[in-house]
Amino acid sequence: MHTLVFLPMNSEIFQSEALNQPILVLDQLSKRFGENQAVNQLSLSISRGEIFGLLGPNASGKTTTIRMLTGILLPSSGNATILGYDLLRDPTIIKNHIGYVAQYFGLYPELTVLENLRFYASLYNNSRALSPVLEQYGLARFSRHRAGMLSGGYQRRLSIACAICHDPEIMFLDEPTAGIDPVSRKEIWDLFYDMAAAGKALFVSTHYMEEAERCHKLAFLNRGQRVAYGSPSQIRGLLHDRRIWSTRVRHHPQLLRDLEQVRGIITLNRFGQYLRIIGTLQCANKEITEILNTYSKEPVALNVVDANLEDIFISLTEKEAVSAPSQRGRD
Numbered sequence: 430m431h432t433l434v435f436l437p438m439n440s441e442i443f444q445s446e447a448l449n450q451p452i453l454v455l456d457q458l459s460k461r462f463g464e465n466q467a468v469n470q471l472s473l474s475i476s477r478g479e480i481f482g483l484l485g486p487n488a489s490g491k492t493t494t495i496r497m498l499t500g501i502l503l504p505s506s507g508n509a510t511i512l513g514y515d516l517l518r519d520p521t522i523i524k525n526h527i528g529y530v531a532q533y534f535g536l537y538p539e540l541t542v543l544e545n546l547r548f549y550a551s552l553y554n555n556s557r558a559l560s561p562v563l564e565q566y567g568l569a570r571f572s573r574h575r576a577g578m579l580s581g582g583y584q585r586r587l588s589i590a591c592a593i594c595h596d597p598e599i600m601f602l603d604e605p606t607a608g609i610d611p612v613s614r615k616e617i618w619d620l621f622y623d624m625a626a627a628g629k630a631l632f633v634s635t636h637y638m639e640e641a642e643r644c645h646k647l648a649f650l651n652r653g654q655r656v657a658y659g660s661p662s663q664i665r666g667l668l669h670d671r672r673i674w675s676t677r678v679r680h681h682p683q684l685l686r687d688l689e690q691v692r693g694i695i696t697l698n699r700f701g702q703y704l705r706i707i708g709t710l711q712c713a714n715k716e717i718t719e720i721l722n723t724y725s726k727e728p729v730a731l732n733v734v735d736a737n738l739e740d741i742f743i744s745l746t747e748k749e750a751v752s753a754p755s756q757r758g759r760d
Contacts, residue, residue: 451476452630453498453599457507460493460653467493469653470507475599475630475646480621482641483634485650486746491634492532494650495601498632499529512598525553528592532603532634534584538577542568542587545576546594553595565620566590582609589617599630606640618643638739647738651746661738668736668744671695674706674714675734676721684724691716696743705734707744 451474460468468490475481483491496502498509500520509516511523536545546559563569566586571579576587585605592600606614618640621631625645633644641647642661649657649664657664678684685697693712698705706717714731721729 452512455509458504458509459506460497460502461505467653471655473648473658475632477628477630478625479645480625480631482644482647484641484742489650490653491650492603495603495634499527499601500524526598528597528600530588530592530602530605536576536587539575541573541575543572545587546591549591550594555595562590562594582613585609602633604634641738649742649745656745664741665736667741670710671744672708672710672712673734673736673740674731676704676729676731677702678704678721678725678729681724687720707740
């Protein structure tokens with residue numbers, strides 16, 4: 430596979446700009462559909478060379494946020510600036526500098542791979558050679574195949590290739606690796622890091638916790654409201670008022686029901702032979718251990734462990750908003 434080099438927009442200007450200068454700033458951005466508050470006063474910032482991850486349960490406002498930032502939906506209130514341009518006043522200018530990969534395949538299935546790529550390049554009067562893009566995304570051998578006949582993984586590759594063909598400065602990717610096998614997912618994330626190294630900013634929504642760990646900065650949404658914001662390490666430190674245990678115990682439905690009755694238990698999450706328990710600091714180890722031992726032939730070890738992002742995600746989407754300390758820019 431050949432290497433595609435993403436050139437900085439202007440090497441001298443790029444080198445002189447601080448990499449931590451925000452190029453995307455959301456200020457109390459909100460969207461309401463009738464009585465439903467889909468996004469509620471969302472504020473955050475993203476800098477050049479940064480991969481930003483947006484996580485949340487279904488219907489938490491992730492796609493609505495991306496659709497507002499790409500000019501598909503008008504905000505109900507609040508605003509954003511992208512590359513210094515006002516989202517409400519300068520949508521046409523902004524669209525020339527961003528790329529967007531929708532959650533679902535949105536290309537033309539009857540056109541070939543190359544025809545789709547040429548069409549999207551023509552929308553931006555792009556005269557760049559397209560063969561390096563085909564090579565980089567592993568699409569060269571499928572260039573004459575109809576897009577609708579590609580596998581799901583290669584359709585996602587084509588979507589990303591079409592979004593990047595005009596060399597945008599910011600990429601918006603709505604669950605870009607959904608339905609892709611782990612090897613292809615890893616290869617696509619390698620491409621994301623190449624883009625970030627060239628100074629592009631990436632705004633990625635995802636449901637995969639391992640992908641969240643790959644991001645430089647994250648925000649968790651719940652019911653349209655930001656409940657966590659910061660680097661992965663900052664967010665892992667948010668559960669200062671929670672205790673997390675891990676224990677090896679066989680699955681038993683009644684065990685889970687008994688543990689749920691313990692005062693202070695927040696959630697139970699099974700990983701193979703291990704049960705992960707999240708509770709308040711007031712949870713009694715003794716009571717939990719006694720319940721576990723009633724379902725085990727041997728004494729059960731209950732170990733306190735460090736929080737991972739999935740622990741944080743599950744816990745914070747069940748409680749009111751919590752803010753991680755901000756490193757820079759506007760929160």
